[in-house]
Amino acid sequence: MRKVWQIIVISLGAWFLTLGSIQAQLNTDRITAIGRNALYFDDYVLSIQYFNQVIKLKPYLSEPYLLRAIAKIQLGDYTGATLDCNAAIERNPFQPGAYYTRGFIYRQTNQLEKAERDFSEALIFAPENRTYIAMRADVLAELKQYDLALRDINHLLHRDPQSAALHFEKGSICLRSNDTVCALESFTHATEYDSQNPANWSALGLVQLMQDKQDDALHSLSNSIQYGSKWAGDYINRGIIYYRKHNYRSALADYDKAVTLAPRDAQCYYNRGVLRQELGDYNRALEDFTQAITFAPERVEVYYQRGMVLLQLRQWQEARDDFHTIIERYPYFLPAYYLAAQAETSLGNGKEAYQLRQQAYNLEQKKDSIQSLQTNMQLADNQPQQRDRRKEFSALAAQNQESNDEENKYDSESRGTVQKRYTDVVNEPNIFLSYYATNSNANALRQTNYSHATVDAYNRTMQLPAPLRFTTREMTLTADMVNQHFAQITTLSHQIDLLEQMAMPQSPNNSQLCATYIARAFEFALVQDYSSALDDVTRAILMDGTLYFAYFCRANWRYKLLEYKRAMGETTDKADFELMMRDYDYVINHLPDFSFAYYNKANMLCIQQDFKAAISYYTQAIAKDSDFAEAYFNRGLTYIFIGQNDKGIADLSKAGELGIYQAYNLISRFQ
Numbered sequence: 001m002r003k004v005w006q007i008i009v010i011s012l013g014a015w016f017l018t019l020g021s022i023q024a025q026l027n028t029d030r031i032t033a034i035g036r037n038a039l040y041f042d043d044y045v046l047s048i049q050y051f052n053q054v055i056k057l058k059p060y061l062s063e064p065y066l067l068r069a070i071a072k073i074q075l076g077d078y079t080g081a082t083l084d085c086n087a088a089i090e091r092n093p094f095q096p097g098a099y100y101t102r103g104f105i106y107r108q109t110n111q112l113e114k115a116e117r118d119f120s121e122a123l124i125f126a127p128e129n130r131t132y133i134a135m136r137a138d139v140l141a142e143l144k145q146y147d148l149a150l151r152d153i154n155h156l157l158h159r160d161p162q163s164a165a166l167h168f169e170k171g172s173i174c175l176r177s178n179d180t181v182c183a184l185e186s187f188t189h190a191t192e193y194d195s196q197n198p199a200n201w202s203a204l205g206l207v208q209l210m211q212d213k214q215d216d217a218l219h220s221l222s223n224s225i226q227y228g229s230k231w232a233g234d235y236i237n238r239g240i241i242y243y244r245k246h247n248y249r250s251a252l253a254d255y256d257k258a259v260t261l262a263p264r265d266a267q268c269y270y271n272r273g274v275l276r277q278e279l280g281d282y283n284r285a286l287e288d289f290t291q292a293i294t295f296a297p298e299r300v301e302v303y304y305q306r307g308m309v310l311l312q313l314r315q316w317q318e319a320r321d322d323f324h325t326i327i328e329r330y331p332y333f334l335p336a337y338y339l340a341a342q343a344e345t346s347l348g349n350g351k352e353a354y355q356l357r358q359q360a361y362n363l364e365q366k367k368d369s370i371q372s373l374q375t376n377m378q379l380a381d382n383q384p385q386q387r388d389r390r391k392e393f394s395a396l397a398a399q400n401q402e403s404n405d406e407e408n409k410y411d412s413e414s415r416g417t418v419q420k421r422y423t424d425v426v427n428e429p430n431i432f433l434s435y436y437a438t439n440s441n442a443n444a445l446r447q448t449n450y451s452h453a454t455v456d457a458y459n460r461t462m463q464l465p466a467p468l469r470f471t472t473r474e475m476t477l478t479a480d481m482v483n484q485h486f487a488q489i490t491t492l493s494h495q496i497d498l499l500e501q502m503a504m505p506q507s508p509n510n511s512q513l514c515a516t517y518i519a520r521a522f523e524f525a526l527v528q529d530y531s532s533a534l535d536d537v538t539r540a541i542l543m544d545g546t547l548y549f550a551y552f553c554r555a556n557w558r559y560k561l562l563e564y565k566r567a568m569g570e571t572t573d574k575a576d577f578e579l580m581m582r583d584y585d586y587v588i589n590h591l592p593d594f595s596f597a598y599y600n601k602a603n604m605l606c607i608q609q610d611f612k613a614a615i616s617y618y619t620q621a622i623a624k625d626s627d628f629a630e631a632y633f634n635r636g637l638t639y640i641f642i643g644q645n646d647k648g649i650a651d652l653s654k655a656g657e658l659g660i661y662q663a664y665n666l667i668s669r670f671q
Contacts, residue, residue, distance in 0.1 A: 080653030164194030266296035445659035
């Protein structure tokens with residue numbers, strides 16, 4: 001299957017070459033071309049960054065929005081892609097590609113009426129575009145408007161009567177409308193015009209099996225497998241035919257292959273288990289049914305078959321448990337009562353066996369009222385229930401952790417369909433000041449403005465060994481670097497001793513002493529001596545209360561110290577937390593544009609589970625820096641945690657757009 005973006009770009013044809021770029025300056029043309037190349041080579045996250053640049057320079061162009069939407073589709077961000085399509089259409093309502101792309105999103109998200117409208121709109125501007133017509137036909141079939149769907153496909157077939165793909169699509173529509181005669185004819189044509197495509201033979205074999213033409217179906221399915229089918233369903237269906245023909249050896253071989261191709265498919269194990277059960281291989285049948293239950297615990301028929309096998313193996317207690325599971329879910333399924341009673345009898349529990357048989361008998365006498373009871377039960381099950389977001393977060397955090405091919409396909413961790421790479425459901429960490437900022441690919445993509453005028457001004461004074469930089473990632477120091485920082489602490493301590501001896505009231509030396517305390521505070525923080533760092537930065541603040549970034553650092557280091565104490569099992573004082581929050585507030589009051597103070601305070605409020613206040617501070621941080629990727633990310637997770645999924649996914653989408661590519665995995669799991 002071709003990539004989504006390739007299908008879209010091909011369908012747009014020459015439209016991409018003329019979209020608003022005729023009068024564009026060379027730089028935006030060049031950036032767009034580079035972004036399109038990145039898109040072609042699966043660098044979806046990187047391509048988004050290029051299109052962001054073009055949008056900032058020329059927000060009136062529609063093409064970069066459309067290209068960015070295509071990249072987001074590849075990353076599973078349908079919310080963000082829809083917004084970009086809307087923006088592209090708003091800027092140029094006469095381009096069919098934008099309607100098609102948005103229609104594709106609606107199709108993927110099962111918004112079928114909207115998808116049909118967009119495909120129809122695209123066809124107004126490109127009435128003979130094959131891709132648009134085929135997609136509209138698919139949506140019409142999903143809407144059960146089969147006549148209209150077939151009208152579209154027949155229109156295409158009139159132009160290209162030997163297209164195997166179109167005959168296949170027509171057969172699929174006919175099959176959905178339960179017209180197996182039409183489906184058989186269409187799939188037969190598909191195999192005639194493309195005899196080496198396994199999908200054509202697979203579909204034909206399925207229809208023949210539905211029509212009970214077993215020999216024909218066997219021939220078709222064998223052809224599908226011969227031409228390289230990797231679909232477990234072909235082996236399952238052929239195995240069914242072999243089973244009906246009493247060719248159990250071949251049936252078992254096909255079921256074995258199906259399990260190999262789809263090791264997490266409950267149906268494969270169930271079919272093989274039924275065959276093994278019939279062959280008397282009860283132990284292996286038990287293994288298969290147990291595996292099927294592992295992957296599909298909701299399938300009651302598997303419990304029934306496993307219970308039957310357990311009876312054969314004289315494992316009475318386990319058999320009884322399976323039948324009771326069925327009774328709990330389907331209290332009117334009478335065979336489960338009698339089989340559970342049989343197991344109880346074998347266990348010597350005559351009283352329990354009698355009660356089960358009596359229950360079954362009573363139910364038989366109430367057949368007339370059972371139907372209404374089942375209806376009432378169904379209505380009750382449909383009532384909305386309170387959702388525990390903590391459990392949901394835990395469940396989502398635990399899933400999809402197995403390695404897959406996508407993990408190792410690319411050298412760069414930000415290339416390809418990054419939404420398939422597992423990401424922990426945790427907030428982005430605090431932003432702090434350090435001499436070291438980790439320049440990983442992940443951070444390089446982010447568009448957060450990691451600077452502030454106050455810190456830049458202090459860096460220009462050159463009173464510190466190195467300029468201070470904002471970062472979210474602590475750099476791991478080598479042993480040599482740690483030794484150097486300890487040596488620097490010793491040097492600064494000697495300087496402080498000399499300066500304190502020389503210091504006089506209102507002396508210039510006080511400014512130098514203050515700077516030296518700040519320098520030593522950073523050295524202590526780098527070697528993780530946060531208590532000493534807090535002491536030094538407090539001394540500096542007492543000398544100069546206008547060093548607002550020092551308050552910010554003191555709050556950060558106080559939090560680090562609290563984290564360390566908790567990790568060591570020490571009790572922490574609530575007053576320490578309040579002092580930390582007071583420092584963030586002091587910075588906010590004196591530097592209202594210092595976005596990092598709002599952000600860090602919001603993180604602390606999340607820890608305190610004050611989510612409403614946290615969202616407020618993330619929002620204020622975003623107001624100060626509209627490209628604050630981490631604030632969008634954390635606010636998105638907070639929204640989702642309190643059950644506001646739509647807002648949360650919109651924020652995660654924005655975070656992904658701004659460079660936090662890990663957001664796309666969370667979008668794919670929560671949307």
